[in-house]
Amino acid sequence: MKYQASILAHDAFLFKTRMSLGSAVLLGAAWASPVWAGSVTVSGALDQYVAWAKAGSRTQYRVDDGGNIASRINFKGTEDLGDGLRANFLMESGFNADTGTGTVPGPDFGWTRQIYVGLAGRWGSVDLGRMYTPVFYGIYRADPFGLNVVFSPLNLVSAIDGQTRLNPFAGRGSNMLRYRTPAESPLILDLAWAPGESLVESRHSGDLVGGRIGWATDTFYLGYGLQRAREGSAARPVPTPATSKYQAFSASYKFNEQFQLTANFVRNTSNLDGVPAARITSLGTSWTIATTTTLLAEVARRELHDSPRGQIVMTLGADYYLSKRTVLYGRALGLNNRGGSSVSMAQVAITPGSDEDTKVVALGMRHSF
Incomplete structure (x- = not known):
């Protein structure tokens, strides 16, 4: 009995020892393993529409992408670093759902919309990568259709008809460094710089500088943005780049939960002689007539200084929500070209210098995930 008791005591000692060692190993492994104090979300949208389009005497039927929102997929993540500091990233790729190809700048699938990484805190956020420019955000906030979407009249901001060598408006910038005030702050300060990364030629060939200041509440937004872009790129630097400037005053006012008015005044100029300045003005509205239905309308006009060339675009729209997603x-979009101009809208081809008008009627579906 004494011998058996001794054996049992010895086994118990070994069991306790092994348990202690096992616990120590597990605790050590847990201590050594990284703890992910953050989250990653996958989201996006698919948008397709069928349209009838007319340019001059030509008509066309087609299925296309981006009538309500451009099709995309997003990977977005954040990590809590403690003391109010967070690490953030976004990877956003655009694609044409009607063909399966990627969007600008090429046919390959890539992160052509946005891709950046940054830090955020109570002081604001700093990001590095490819992002929307400050002026784009300002105009976007005062556009009921959403700037860059196919049927937005404010796509006139990107038109360069009659302005040879004007740098087209840059809605996004690559190689960008950006600072923004916190999203919850009514004061908006948005600053960005994207070096042209030129190897020689220079006088800052290809660089972009932009900024926006504004004030926003639940009902009101008022902002001013400035963007300066120089010709050239890292692949093709130039010695004396032309400089283009875009200035935008944007405002919106929400009278109640149903009705909102928006307005923009945009002016672009070039430092080159013989390139006239252009101004784009817009007035828009959105009216939620029921929990499931919103009506939209906007008109925009582009005028060239001391030139008969110009355009007027008007879009009417209706959104019917089958669900939140x-x-x-x-x-319905109508574009009027005048003075020998030939601006194209809603992806409809226009004969150069023809003064052709454009009409487009479309029905579509958007699903967000």
């Missing part, structure tokens, strides 16, 4: 929509 699924929307059926209709759009």
Whole structure:
């Protein structure tokens, strides 16, 4: 009995020892393993529409992408670093759902919309990568259709008809460093710089500088943005780049939860002689007539200084929400070219110098995930 008791005591000692060692190993492994104090979300949208389009005497039927929102997929993440500091990243790729190809700048699938990494805190956020420019954000906030979407009249901001060598408006910038005040702050300060990364030729060939200051509440937004871009690129630097400037005053006012008015005044100029300045003005509205239905309208006008060339674009729209994620929509766009101009809208080809007008009627569906 004494011998058996001794054996049992010895086994118990070994068991306790092994348990202690096992616990120590597990604790050590847990201590050594990284702890992910953050989250990653996958989201995006698919948008397709069928349209009838007319340019001059030519008509066309087609299925296309981006009538309500451009199709995309997003990977977004954040990590809590403690003391109010966070690490953030975004990877956003655009694609044409009607063909399966990637969007600008090429046919390959890539992160052509946005891709950046940064830090955020109570002081604001700093990001590095490819992002929207400050002026784009300002105009976007005062556009009921959403700037860059196919049927937005404010795509006139990107038109350079009659302005040879004007740098087209840059809605996004690559190689960008950006600072923004906290999203919850009514004061908006948005600053960005993107070096042209030129190897020689220079006088800052290809660089972009932009900024926006504004004030926003639940009902009101007022902002001013300035963007300066120089010709050239890292692949093709130039010695004396032309400089283009875009200035934008944007405002929106929400009278109640149903009705909102928006307005923009945009002016672009070039430092080259013989390139006239252009001004784009817009007035828009959105009206939620029921929990499931919103009506949209906007008109924009582009005028060239001391020139008969110009355009007027008007879009009417209606969104019907089958759910929070699924929307059926209709759009009707009319574009008037004058003075020998030939601006194209809604992806409709225009004969150069023809003064051709454009009409587009579309029905589509957007699903967000």
